[in-house]
Amino acid sequence: MSTSLVFWAGGDDLDAADVYAALDEGRPVDGVTAVSRDEIVDAFADGLPGWSWDHQFLHPPGADPEGTPAVEVYLGDQHAELTTYGAEGEQLNASIEMMRGRGYRLFDPQLGTRFA
Template sequence: MSQQFAFWRTSKRLDSAQVYERLVEGEHVPELEAIDHEAVEAVLIAAFPDWAVERTRADGADQTMLAGPGDRGAVDVSYSPQMVTTTCYGMEPDQWNVVISAVVDLGLPLYDPQISYRFDGYE
């Protein structure tokens, strides 16, 4: 089973479900800021120090892939200019929270597409 989370930054109050759909479609949303992908990758790798780093942006990939010890859990991070999406496989909720906290601490509020809710204080 997987769990997906999305992150973007804006100072505007927007319809988060519409923003998410536009970003998934590859559309540029003028009200959103560009994201520092290297910073996101660095905090996620640091958040899971015992996990294998299987793919990174430095390797020329447009994603970051981390695998838990003994194939127990994985995080696949995808990047677009205005959004970072993390897909967590075989992970427990406390591990999801590590992912969420690491990215939120960079000033990128969480959007949970499973419940169409953005945790930014506006909704």
């Protein structure tokens, strides 16, 4: 089973579902901050010690590099989308907290909710 977690900074006064739809289509959104790709990549390295990169996939410590759990990382111009495969709560929470610590709020497209 996969789960998508979407993060962006800014745009707090905008409708989150509309922002997500625009970002998902690659349209820029006024009021949403540009993503610093280097910052995010460095944040994963610093904030998730022991996790390993395999192209656009991250694997937590002890995971099979050919299987799950895995987190696919997509970095857009104004958002980051993490699609998890077989990840457990602890692994999801580590990713969420790492992004929150850098000012990116979580939007859960499955629920249509943006969290503080």
